Amino acid sequence: MESNLDLFGPLFLHTLSFWWVIVPTIFLGLIVGAIPGFSAANTIIILLPLTLVMEVEVGLVFMVALYCSSRMGAGIPAILVNIPGTAGAAATPLDGYPMARAGRGQQALAMSFVASTLGGLLTTIVALVSMPVLAEVGYYMHSVEMIVVMLFGISLIASIAARDTLKGLIAGFFGLMIGAIGTDVVYATPRGTFGFLELYDGVPLIPALVGLFAVSEAFIIIEKDSILTERGRESMRSTSWAATFEGIAIAFKHWWHIVWTSLIGLVIGVIPGAGASIASFVAYQQSRTYSKTPELYGTGHPAGLIAPESANNGVTSGTLVPLLVIGIPGGATAAIMLIVMQYHGIDFGPSLFQERPEIGYGMFMAMAVTYFFMILTILPLSRYMSRVTMVRTVYLAPLIISFTLVGAFVPREYMFDMYIGLAFGIIGYIARKTGYHVAAILIGVILGPLLETYFLRALKKSEGDIMTLFSSNLGNVLWVMLAISLLTPVYLDRRRRKAAAAAEKT
Amino acid sequence: MQQGDEDKKRSLGGELIIPVAAIVFTLYYFTTIVDSPWTAQVSAFFVGAVLIALSAAFVIRCAVEVRSGKADLGLGDLFSRADITSGRLTLLGVTLGYILFIEWAGFTITTFVFLFVGMLALNRGRGPGLIAVLAAVMAFGGYLLFILAFDTRFPRGPFETFMKAVLGDGI
Structure with missing residues (x-):
């Protein structure tokens, strides 16, 4: 399965001819990505009958364009009102929101858009030319390796809440425990469900996301008349197109940062089940670890915004690799693509790239073309969308609550899920007010069921031998990497303190 | 000291x-x-x-x-008098009402009432006219975008049923 470079030029032009599908889909994707509960996967499911009757190429281009643009759209509310549109954008507000509060929302959006489009475009090209190699990653990831990857995610919780690691860990493990609610995977025994049948399938992710981020934030922001600081308000009043160009320039200045954090996203995206939420936090943590100014992270630092946005768009390309090469979807949206492709009788694997290159390579080409068109949306979107931050909180808070809570209802159509959203809102409110990170709780809720699945699988294979966790070479390498990633920030912090102390003495 | x-x-x-x-x-x-x-x-x-x-x-x-x-062992600013004066407790009550009533009153009507009461409470009763218009525009806009255009599975009630009969397109 070698990449046919002669094919790419004509294929790119051929994919450009689908602009009439891609352009409107980009706007649809930006909207559904920006509203919690309306992920690309949900929208594709809603529009599945339409997708199935479309010509297969058109249907796939539509899905790919929606997937890419919704990923970028999810960053918009994360930056402007501290509410990520999807879990994949949960790391975006860490530095994006402080920028918006300081009246730099327009710059932040421009930076986020450049990071998303360039990161997505770059990883699409890398995925296209290195697909055979990348596909190998999926083959080597078994349950033991996946456990370490999950623990990687959990270990990030400690570093996210760097001011108080203990509180960060409590929040993360509390999330893991909440994520363990539901029936067990082997005997379907109900656990921790409080007797609610609606919790037998586990805690639904969208109401958890909506509650922890949106509802809690709405109850917090009403303390002030505006989400902007006094300086931020003045800055927003005098803002002009120059702020957008400045944001773009800052993003381009961080081009190397975009490159390596988006590649982190690509590699994590290739691993089925790992997903954008882990990738964005891994990228954020790595970016901070190797930064010369780690103390600026969390205060509105451009690199802290660029890292997660590049990474979660890198995941988008990565999830397509195992889908096309071995028929294993890397995420929910890829799983729906698999269903549509199977419906049209398309086989996966190496033969797909030889017999139907317009489908195999075409999906990546559709991605590249989508990112190309998305670049054109940067200027007007960042200029006008940032105005949201000027809306008074007396209007903004009820709007956030109503539209996000009803979004919690959409995926399963259970009224109960709106109550879950409110319950998580109260948990999130208490957590925010008392210094626990809501993103840490959310990561726990996401990883809880996954960790249990892989944990059980590993133990079953080894007949209950816990040492199986250290039985694989790749797993052991990952353990070492995990330890290094935990210890490196401590080491670098100590070195900086020593250097600062030495500088003070002299 | x-x-x-x-x-x-x-x-x-x-x-x-x-x-x-x-x-x-x-x-x-x-x-x-x-x-x-x-x-x-x-x-x-x-x-x-x-x-x-x-x-x-x-x-x-x-x-x-x-x-x-x-x-x-104080609670800090977690619970304070500001929760009442800022309208936070009222908003919590209205939110509970929103979830309770949306099942039978549907998205559009309940959202309009929620936005109107919520915004009015937070704005301490000022500008009811502007808030009524804003609430109506947002609720109807939500209906147009999510229910009419995207056919999203939002809770349906009397307004949605009425509009379905008027438009007659089987939404």
């Missing part, structure tokens, strides 16, 4: 809510799996044990700080 020291004290009561809730929930969770097969227990016992240990460590740390006089 003494007053200054008092002001510097951290209020840890609020910070203890999450760890205590975590311990209580974990213990409850354990009671639901105590008679279950090992496959249902192993991961939960592992995660739960770590969570209890972490929470206990935090409680001990707080106890030490309180004992040394560096902190007290």
